[in-house]
Amino acid sequence: MALFQSVFAMLYQFGDTFAFLVISCAGLAVIFGMMGVINLAHGEFIMCGAYVTASAARAGLPLPLAILTGALVAGAVGMVVERLVIRHLYHRPLDSIIATWGISLIATQGVLIVLGSTMQGVGTPLGSIDVGGRSYSLYRLVLMACALGLLGGLYMLFYHSRFGVIARATIQKPQMANALGVNTGRMYGLTFGLGAALAGLAGGLYAPTMTMVPTMGATFIVESFVTVVVGGADIFVGAAPAAAILALIKAGLTAWYGQLFGQIGLLVTVILVIRILPGGLSGWLKGTTR
Amino acid sequence: MTRNRPTLTNLMAGAALALVAGAPAFAQDGPIKIGVLEDQSGDFAAATTVKVHAIELAAKEINDAGGINGRPVELVIYDTQSDNRRYQEFMRRVIQSDKVDVVFAGFSSASREAYRPIVNQFDGLAFYNNQYEGGVCDNNMIVTGAVPEQQFSTLIPWMMEEYGPNVYTLAADYNFGQISAEWVRQIVEENGGTMVGEEFIPLGVSQFGQTIQNIQATDADFVVTLLVGAAQASYYEQASSASVGLPMASSVNVGQGYEHKRFTPPSLADMYVTTNYIEEIDTPASKDFIERFHAMFPDEPYINQEAANSYIAINLYKQMVERAGTTDHDAVRAVLAEGDVCFDGPSGNVCLDPKSQHMSHTIYLAKVNDDHSISFPKVWNDIEPYWLGDAGCDLTKNDPSAQYTPSSPPPAE
CATH class of the missing domain: 3.40.50.2300 (Response regulator)
Structure with missing residues (x-):
């Protein structure tokens, strides 16, 4: 029983960290992997999703629907931002970093001015379960399931749907795709919207567990960038295994030495990966299988 | 041309003399400038925006009642963005270019320790209106927040x-x-x-x-x-x-x-x-404070402990300047050293301790109930900030400008 209890505790911590990494990096990974745009406003799309989710839930919408609303609104905002700003910077990656950083500053400060420094949150639903004398939040288990569902859903979308085929074609050979009648501009817009919606989904899913403040996106930023950098451009061969490895490192170090070492572990890993595998895990995996 | 030159020189000299003679008179009659460095954005904004509002309320009340010694109070406010570097930057600016008489600054202890050397360097006077981990023994600092x-x-x-x-x-x-x-x-x-x-x-x-x-x-x-x-x-x-x-x-x-x-x-x-204060405290003084606060800032989400401390601090400063008859820092500290600088404000009567330049407090034990209402199972009246003085910090005698902790107390004499 004691063995089961500690194994469950370890699995729970691993799953919890894995879910956080996957959910928070998915939007960033899609936009970076598919479009090559480094979106520094990622955290603010997360904040947007969380704020919309909390408002909708407090207005009486059931939480799952509120989370969906949060994701959709963040996606819509993302498509507008893409049309107005990002579209003009596709071949200027450095400029797009500056532009998205500017958007992030404007969003944080704008929300602070318009909605104030805090917002009332929604409580975490579902309560807790007891396993071997310790209690665990049930909602965190739901988040783990969501992370797996998210990976599965994205895989289906990109590899088994018409949208996925066209999107990948647009990314690999835009001129060719265009010649075959694909409206590449529209595809870019939809892909960016998808990334923003995934960020909004992350915000919505974590809104019930967190403080609602305009700067809340920043707490996701380090983890999501570390995961994408370690993973490389491909979300399935890269970000997902990267999240698993990083979750192992972070959960282990946090369990043995505390939160500080968990954070240090993440950052040391990313430095080593940049030095040894500049293409990230996906670049390395694809390189060896080719 | 040659005939004009002496006249011009005379004029210049005259103007210069007038400036020199006029400057002190102007400074006496001009406003008393108070620098306010608080986080109005960033990670700490939720707790600190209200401090700025409390200072604005106190300044308005003082100005409406005729100012300090007949001089109006002028606030120089900067948003420090929850960023320690901004504190250093703005502390230099308020002291060196805005030439304020006193500064009210800081939420996190990291920010206080970031700006404190600058206050020391220019021999400024800063109020730290925040509860903290205690132990700052520094002539240039007056602390109104509660300590361990x-x-x-x-x-x-x-x-x-x-x-x-x-x-x-x-x-x-x-x-x-x-x-x-x-x-x-x-x-x-x-x-x-x-x-x-x-x-x-x-x-x-x-x-x-x-x-x-x-x-x-x-x-x-x-x-x-x-x-x-x-x-x-x-x-x-x-x-x-x-x-x-x-x-x-x-x-x-x-x-x-x-x-x-x-x-x-x-x-x-x-x-x-x-x-030492939260808005649920049910005393007439607290109720009155909240009413005046909401009259000026109707949308204030919460009036917290540091808002009350900031409000108290500016009133204590007013009293010390009035008694000293000047904003000169040594004269203000001489008044503080008399040991009877007290103010009966929203949190009850509080007094400044001359040895540590910290403040006595009535401490409320606030309990959060299941429905998140607040009850007060216990109140400790007039707790002195005794630790620094007992440990050997005496700012009326010398100024180590240091921070002490239980494991590194002031060196024995």
């Missing part, structure tokens, strides 16, 4: 008596959290209790799964939460959803970040906080 002998020496023994001797501390990983945790450790040992765990959390961390498990693995009777900033406040929701179910004790929660208003009940139930 006021918040922990009351809270921890009470909690141990009520809930048991096993204590787990969860603290933000910077000078405030580390030194406060040291205080808790010492008080727990003095009272025969046991520290069953201690964990320091880097600022900005928002995921507490492992921490919650660590706490559950011990037989803690209560958890001392010294968490700072919006991100770390996520702990309460996560601990509550994992049914940790332990009472919590704190010197910073509720009284600063009004977590009981922001989170859904009952995530903060059984949180005990020692604070």
Whole structure:
């Protein structure tokens, strides 16, 4: 029983960290992997999703629907931002970093001015379960399931749907795709919207567990960038295994030495990966299988 | 041309003389300038925007009543963005280019320690209107916030008596959290209790799964939460959803970040906080303060401890300048050294201690109930900030400009 209890505790911590990494990096990974745009406003799309989710839930919408609303609104905002700003910077990656950083500053400060420094949150639903004398939040288990569902859903979308085929074609050979009648501009817009919606989904899913403040996106930023950098451009061969490895490192170090070492572990890993595998895990995996 | 030259020189000299003669007279009659450096954006904004409003309220009331010695108060306000470098930058600016008479500055202890050397360098005068980990013995600083002998020496023994001797501390990983945790450790040992765990959390961390498990693995009777900033406040929701179910004790929660208003009940139930002011305090003085505050700032989400301290600080400064007849820092400190600078404000009567330049407080034990309403199981009246003075800090005699802790007290003479 004691063995089961500690194994469950370890699995729970691993799953919890894995879910956080996957959910928070998915939007960033899609936009970076598919479009090559480094979106520094990622955290603010997360904040947007969380704020919309909390408002909708407090207005009486059931939480799952509120989370969906949060994701959709963040996606819509993302498509507008893409049309107005990002579209003009596709071949200027450095400029797009500056532009998205500017958007992030404007969003944080704008929300602070318009909605104030805090917002009332929604409580975490579902309560807790007891396993071997310790209690665990049930909602965190739901988040783990969501992370797996998210990976599965994205895989289906990109590899088994018409949208996925066209999107990948647009990314690999835009001129060719265009010649075959694909409206590449529209595809870019939809892909960016998808990334923003995934960020909004992350915000919505974590809104019930967190403080609602305009700067809340920043707490996701380090983890999501570390995961994408370690993973490389491909979300399935890269970000997902990267999240698993990083979750192992972070959960282990946090369990043995505390939160500080968990954070240090993440950052040391990313430095080593940049030095040894500049293409990230996906670049390395694809390189060896080719 | 040659005929004109002497005239021109005379004119210049005359003008210069007039400037020199006129300058002191102008300074006496001009406004008293108060620099205000507080975080109005960033991680700490939720707790500190209200401090700026409290200072604006006090300044307006003073100006409406004729100013300080007939001179109006002028505020020079900068948003320090929860960023220590901004504190250093703006502290230089308010002292060197805005030439303010006094500065009201700082929320986090990291920001205070960032700007304090600059105040020392230019021999400025700064009020730190925030509860903190204690121990700053510095002639250039006046502290109106509560310190550990006021918040922990009351809270921890009470909690141990009520809930048991096993204590787990969860603290933000910077000078405030580390030194406060040291205080808790010492008080727990003095009272025969046991520290069953201690964990320091880097600022900005928002995921507490492992921490919650660590706490559950011990037989803690209560958890001392010294968490700072919006991100770390996520702990309460996560601990509550994992049914940790332990009472919590704190010197910073509720009284600063009004977590009981922001989170859904009952995530903060059984949180005990020692604070010198929160808006739930039911005294005529407090009620009157809240009414005036809301008349000027109708949308203020919460009037916290630091708002009251900021309001008190500006009134104490007014009294000292009026008694000194000047804003000169040495003259102001000479008034403080007389030992009877007191103010009967929103939190009751408070007095400045000449040895440490800290303030006495009435300390309220605030308990968060299941529905997140507040009750006050105990009140300690007029607790002095005695530790620094007892340990050997005496600013009326010398000025070490240092910060001391229980493990590194002032050197014996």
